Amino acid sequence: MITLKVNGKSYRVKDDPDTPLLWVLRDTLGLTGTKYGCGISACGACTVHLDGEAVRSCVTTVSQAAGKRITTIEGLSRNGDHAVQKAWIELEVAQCGYCQSGQIMAAAALLAAKHNPTDADIDAAMSGNLCRCATYQRVRDAIKAAARTRRKEA
Amino acid sequence: METKVNAGRRDFLRAGAAVGGGLLIEMVLPGAGRLAEAAAAPFEPNAFVRIGADNTVTVIAKHLEMGQGTYTGLATLVAEELDAAWSQVRVEGAPADAKRYNNLLWGPTQGTGGSTAIANSFEQMRKAGATARAMLVAAAAGQWKVKPESLSVAEGMVRHKASGRKATFGVLAAKAARLPVPADVTLKDPKDFVYIGKSFPRKDSRAKVNGTAIFTQDVKLPGMLTAVVAHPPRFGARVKSFDGAAAKRVKGVTDVVEIPFGVAVLAGDFWSAKRGRDALTVEWEESTAFKLGTDEIVAQFRDLAKTPGLFARKDGDADKALEGAARKLEAEFVFPYLAHAAMEPLNCVIRLSAGGCEVWNGEQFQTVDQANLARVLGLKPEQVKLNMLFAGGSFGRRANPQSDYLMEAAHIVKAIGGRAPVKLVWTREDDMQAGYYRPLFHHTLRAGLDEKGNILAWHHRLVGQSIMAGTPFESGLVKDGIDFTSVEGAANLPYAIPNLTVDLHSPRLPVPVQWWRSVGSTHTAFSTETFLDELAHGAGREPVEFRRGLLAKHPRHLGVLELAAAMANWDKPLPAGKAGERRGRGIAVHESFHSFVAEVAEVTVREDGSFSVDRVVCAVDCGIAVNPDIIRAQMEGGIGFGLAAALHGEITLKEGRVEQSNFHDYPILRLNEMPRVEVHIVPSAAAPTGVGEPGVPPVAPAVANALFAATGKRVRRLPIRAGDLKGA
Numbered sequence: 001m002i003t004l005k006v007n008g009k010s011y012r013v014k015d016d017p018d019t020p021l022l023w024v025l026r027d028t029l030g031l032t033g034t035k036y037g038c039g040i041s042a043c044g045a046c047t048v049h050l051d052g053e054a055v056r057s058c059v060t061t062v063s064q065a066a067g068k069r070i071t072t073i074e075g076l077s078r079n080g081d082h083a084v085q086k087a088w089i090e091l092e093v094a095q096c097g098y099c100q101s102g103q104i105m106a107a108a109a110l111l112a113a114k115h116n117p118t119d120a121d122i123d124a125a126m127s128g129n130l131c132r133c134a135t136y137q138r139v140r141d142a143i144k145a146a147a148r149t150r151r152k153e154a
Numbered sequence: 155m156e157t158k159v160n161a162g163r164r165d166f167l168r169a170g171a172a173v174g175g176g177l178l179i180e181m182v183l184p185g186a187g188r189l190a191e192a193a194a195a196p197f198e199p200n201a202f203v204r205i206g207a208d209n210t211v212t213v214i215a216k217h218l219e220m221g222q223g224t225y226t227g228l229a230t231l232v233a234e235e236l237d238a239a240w241s242q243v244r245v246e247g248a249p250a251d252a253k254r255y256n257n258l259l260w261g262p263t264q265g266t267g268g269s270t271a272i273a274n275s276f277e278q279m280r281k282a283g284a285t286a287r288a289m290l291v292a293a294a295a296g297q298w299k300v301k302p303e304s305l306s307v308a309e310g311m312v313r314h315k316a317s318g319r320k321a322t323f324g325v326l327a328a329k330a331a332r333l334p335v336p337a338d339v340t341l342k343d344p345k346d347f348v349y350i351g352k353s354f355p356r357k358d359s360r361a362k363v364n365g366t367a368i369f370t371q372d373v374k375l376p377g378m379l380t381a382v383v384a385h386p387p388r389f390g391a392r393v394k395s396f397d398g399a400a401a402k403r404v405k406g407v408t409d410v411v412e413i414p415f416g417v418a419v420l421a422g423d424f425w426s427a428k429r430g431r432d433a434l435t436v437e438w439e440e441s442t443a444f445k446l447g448t449d450e451i452v453a454q455f456r457d458l459a460k461t462p463g464l465f466a467r468k469d470g471d472a473d474k475a476l477e478g479a480a481r482k483l484e485a486e487f488v489f490p491y492l493a494h495a496a497m498e499p500l501n502c503v504i505r506l507s508a509g510g511c512e513v514w515n516g517e518q519f520q521t522v523d524q525a526n527l528a529r530v531l532g533l534k535p536e537q538v539k540l541n542m543l544f545a546g547g548s549f550g551r552r553a554n555p556q557s558d559y560l561m562e563a564a565h566i567v568k569a570i571g572g573r574a575p576v577k578l579v580w581t582r583e584d585d586m587q588a589g590y591y592r593p594l595f596h597h598t599l600r601a602g603l604d605e606k607g608n609i610l611a612w613h614h615r616l617v618g619q620s621i622m623a624g625t626p627f628e629s630g631l632v633k634d635g636i637d638f639t640s641v642e643g644a645a646n647l648p649y650a651i652p653n654l655t656v657d658l659h660s661p662r663l664p665v666p667v668q669w670w671r672s673v674g675s676t677h678t679a680f681s682t683e684t685f686l687d688e689l690a691h692g693a694g695r696e697p698v699e700f701r702r703g704l705l706a707k708h709p710r711h712l713g714v715l716e717l718a719a720a721m722a723n724w725d726k727p728l729p730a731g732k733a734g735e736r737r738g739r740g741i742a743v744h745e746s747f748h749s750f751v752a753e754v755a756e757v758t759v760r761e762d763g764s765f766s767v768d769r770v771v772c773a774v775d776c777g778i779a780v781n782p783d784i785i786r787a788q789m790e791g792g793i794g795f796g797l798a799a800a801l802h803g804e805i806t807l808k809e810g811r812v813e814q815s816n817f818h819d820y821p822i823l824r825l826n827e828m829p830r831v832e833v834h835i836v837p838s839a840a841a842p843t844g845v846g847e848p849g850v851p852p853v854a855p856a857v858a859n860a861l862f863a864a865t866g867k868r869v870r871r872l873p874i875r876a877g878d879l880k881g882a
Contacts, residue, residue: 033365073365080364096221097362098546134794136828
């Protein structure tokens with residue numbers, strides 16, 4: 001049995017310790033907002049936060065995540081109203097939407113670390129999150145918009 | 155001026171009382187067969203508009219939402235004529251029923267593709283909204299004992315100005331449901347549009363930012379098993395034998411079954427099924443398999459290109475005119491196989507029940523999938539129930555004429571006797587290696603100029619596999635041996651050239667090929683627009699001015715060309731780069747799916763030949779712009795998709811095996827490679843045409859032309875290699 005703390009709740013799971021966190025979140029806990037895209041840490045669709053840091057859950061084993069604070073898209077904000085989520089809606093970033101949970105989790109981690117990210121910061125933090133619809137221009141603009149909102153609120 | 159639409163003959167409408175006294179309106183074709191049933195059972199989601207007593211307006215979308223914004227577009231059309239409030243409108247996917255939900259541009263076939271969703275629905279969905287509005291008005295008029303003409307509707311409220319009375323749609327729905335359906339409805343004059351032409355928020359945005367949007371990958375049914383399939387390593391190979399003992403020992407694995415496409419391992423969850431497949435041993439029968447590599451295929455195509463093909467177009471005598479030309483130019487182009495690589499790998503869920511089967515899928519090709527599934531399961535097509543979910547991208551892939559991955563799932567659920575629902579999941583590696591692909595193409599272009607630099611002759615020869623051959627669409631879309639999708643964008647070249655020949659070879663190979671976002675134009679736009687740029691240069695003419703002179707009879711091409719050039723400040727020099735950097739600007743214009751797009755690309759090339767695409771200015775003419783922001787998004791995305799192919803995209807074969815397997819060796823565009831994109835929409839009163847695909851074709855040739863401007867080197871093969879640009 002492994003104890004996981006996901007979105008503020010504790011779960012005891014029976015999955016093998018080397019099972020990727022992604023599949024425990026999706027198949028065991030039913031938290032399907034986190035997506036499978038590549039399985040080799042090459043696309044970022046499975047990005048979640050581990051103690052506030054963006055990680056790829058497809059290559060993070062459930063045992064590595066044990067005891068850490070895990071946040072998924074479902075737990076990023078109470079009402080889908082994180083500054084990043086609001087900016088995403090305002091700028092109509094999503095197209096097919098499949099990669100967007102990962103994009104948003106990566107962007108939220110970036111904003112938590114850098115309140116006023118430069119284009120270079122955004123390139124560095126976000127270039128591993130692939131979007132086949134190529135919504136990148138709006139991803140970049142929405143991150144800047146969210147950062148502005150955050151700074152105003154602060 | 156008002157547009158009068160007769161809804162009487164071809165379509166006719168009925169209404170019935172829906173749940174909670176709601177109003178249900180449906181459009182059906184005469185003889186649709188289930189009229190009586192539908193009238194008695196109005197709860198079926200078989201209509202375009204449903205209005206609940208709770209005041210929600212549900213728009214039933216017959217097209218797949220795969221990112222292109224069609225749910226929002228279709229809802230916009232209904233809301234416009236219904237005068238609904240945007241906040242009360244929701245959208246749900248239609249069931250499979252070609253009688254009511256067929257694509258009007260595809261005859262009796264339901265499906266999404268070819269950038270047709272808004273084009274074929276523009277009148278149909280507005281009529282559905284207008285009819286509902288007329289009935290709500292009639293209900294209010296009856297209740298208030300006033301003339302319908304004295305009522306107005308706005309923002310979901312029916313009002314009688316003189317008395318100050320008003321009622322919501324929800325309040326009127328039950329009464330409206332009992333009224334006769336008007337045979338004719340009057341559609342709005344475009345000057346009165348409230349929604350069309352404005353950018354109302356997408357209906358799917360919220361669910362897509364909070365993790366609640368349900369894709370096929372997210373479906374979980376009671377008792378469901380997940381299947382992962384070991385596919386043959388080469389096209390045309392089959393299972394000789396397999397040993398599933400080790401796979402069955404993996405915890406969670408329930409079944410290992412052979413199907414015509416390979417061996418499936420089933421488990422209660424994905425990871426167990428995947429580990430089961432890793433433990434599986436399969437011996438493949440490869441004597442009949444395809445074992446050529448990309449280099450050999452290209453060599454074969456190059457040989458074929460030396461011989462005449464079948465004519466797709468023949469104006470004048472290009473060969474003769476070429477002989478007499480003062481200057482001749484020739485170029486050879488090679489385009490690789492490309493994978494669609496949508497972010498959601500292929501998947502579907504299937505459940506057998508007594509007398510039918512039910513499927514959950516990013517469903518793009520209902521009529522074809524119903525027929526294929528029915529055949530393999532021994533059912534009638536109407537016994538195959540298809541639930542259309544959001545697709546995590548498709549780019550054409552989920553509309554497969556053979557229903558390939560759906561057929562896999564059907565064979566698997568059959569092999570386990572239908573005892574559990576099955577979710578088939580292709581891993582990224584399956585998605586990349588098991589087909590289907592944009593076909594590999596070889597083009598040869600020859601042209602002749604006279605002394606003044608006028609184009610006398612143009613000869614375009616294409617060699618590539620037919621997408622339509624061997625599909626149910628061959629009879630309709632392959633005429634006299636010419637697959638229209640092989641030559642679209644080449645055979646309809648708009649430039650005024652007196653002697654013009656386009657011919658085609660369509661060699662048959664076992665590599666599975668399929669339409670890929672913008673189809674033939676993915677390669678024809680590149681060869682024609684870079685070669686035309688080369689001719690302009692050869693004639694000593696400026697590329698925009700040169701095109702202008704050849705497009706006199708094509709005002710919409712000309713319109714986007716002029717707009718893109720103006721917005722990109724084409725007539726002013728491009729700002730210089732830093733020391734050691736060369737900058738260049740290029741333009742391309744192309745029509746696809748009846749929309750016209752021109753793009754100007756600006757590039758910076760470094761000394762080692764590596765380069766960046768800094769900015770793309772795009773002009774689009776797609777007729778009436780239903781939702782301008784979605785059009786901009788589709789152009790931005792199309793440009794990013796086209797750039798991925800220009801910069802990276804390449805599926806290669808070695809001894810028949812696909813060499814790429816995942817995003818590390820089949821890279822797609824990344825955020826740091828995305829240029830700034832500016833989109834300008836040509837104002838138009840023409841009927842709307844598609845925007846999902848037409849943004850793709852011009853970007854690669856615009857970039858190649860920009861690279862030529864910067865380096866003096868021509869790009870003849872995709873993807874563009876830094877080595878091809880080095881040190882000029």
